[in-house]
Amino acid sequence: MSEITENVKRVYERIAEAAAASGRSPEDITLVAATKMNDAERVKEAIRAGIKAAGENRVQELLEKDALGAYDGAQLHFIGTLQKNKVKFVSGRCDLIQSVSSPELLRAIGKKAASLGKTQEILLEVNIGEEAAKTGASVGKIEEMLEAASDEKGVHVAGLMTIPPVCDDMAETRGYFDKMYKLFVDISAKKYDNTYMRILSMGMSGDYAEAILSGATMVRVGTAIFGARHY
Numbered sequence: 560m561s562e563i564t565e566n567v568k569r570v571y572e573r574i575a576e577a578a579a580a581s582g583r584s585p586e587d588i589t590l591v592a593a594t595k596m597n598d599a600e601r602v603k604e605a606i607r608a609g610i611k612a613a614g615e616n617r618v619q620e621l622l623e624k625d626a627l628g629a630y631d632g633a634q635l636h637f638i639g640t641l642q643k644n645k646v647k648f649v650s651g652r653c654d655l656i657q658s659v660s661s662p663e664l665l666r667a668i669g670k671k672a673a674s675l676g677k678t679q680e681i682l683l684e685v686n687i688g689e690e691a692a693k694t695g696a697s698v699g700k701i702e703e704m705l706e707a708a709s710d711e712k713g714v715h716v717a718g719l720m721t722i723p724p725v726c727d728d729m730a731e732t733r734g735y736f737d738k739m740y741k742l743f744v745d746i747s748a749k750k751y752d753n754t755y756m757r758i759l760s761m762g763m764s765g766d767y768a769e770a771i772l773s774g775a776t777m778v779r780v781g782t783a784i785f786g787a788r789h790y
């Protein structure tokens with residue numbers, strides 16, 4: 560078995576354990592392979608190994624690999640910082656845009672998808688640690704985005720995504736995951752138009768099992784599948 564194939568198997572095993580420990584089944588958790596800096600061949604290999612969704616960070620890289628059929632047989636997600644002038648390349652093409660961090664970006668995505676006769680599923684990216692240098696909307700801005708979504712028919716809000724601050728210990732990280740889960744439940748209870756909280760995307764190679772224990776329904780794993788990235 561190749562290294563990627565073995566790694567995918569191991570990650571699915573740990574997901575199954577964490578799902579069971581949180582009273583859920585493995586099918587309740589979606590594994591997204593974070594494919595940045597891995598070429599089309601490696602992405603294809605991961606998909607052959609059972610990966611059902613690939614997440615890309617950069618539009619240019621996504622377009623290059625997409626042209627090579629890298630994502631055939633899997634969903635394609637956008638998980639990186641999205642500039643408004645690049646929206647036209649991903650809205651309507653991706654199965655999920657996970658990193659929507661402002662009402663303006665949400666509207667731009669909606670307009671583009673609507674012009675194609677589509678509805679784009681999105682997640683709202685939350686800056687749960689309220690860090691100055693981090694992407695994502697602060698918790699206080701989320702309501703404004705949900706209101707923007709309520710009359711933007713080209714988008715559908717399917718949940719929340721976060722990248723928590725880098726913490727010294729796992730208990731601190733769990734604190735952020737728990738905060739996200741609470742926000743997810745609170746928004747679900749409010750019933751906004753055009754929003755249905757189904758996906759909570761959090762957890763990466765170092766903490767995906769813990770994220771699942773806190774209620775994640777989707778994890779984004781790069782290094783634990785592909786090995787270290789060489790910048």
Ligand SMILES: *Cc1c(COP(=O)(O)O)cnc(C)c1O
Binds near residue numbers: 779
């Ligand atoms: C790279 C990346 C990941 C995966 O990170 P790893 O630590 O390599 O698992 C997850 N989410 C986002 C948004 C990323 O950019």
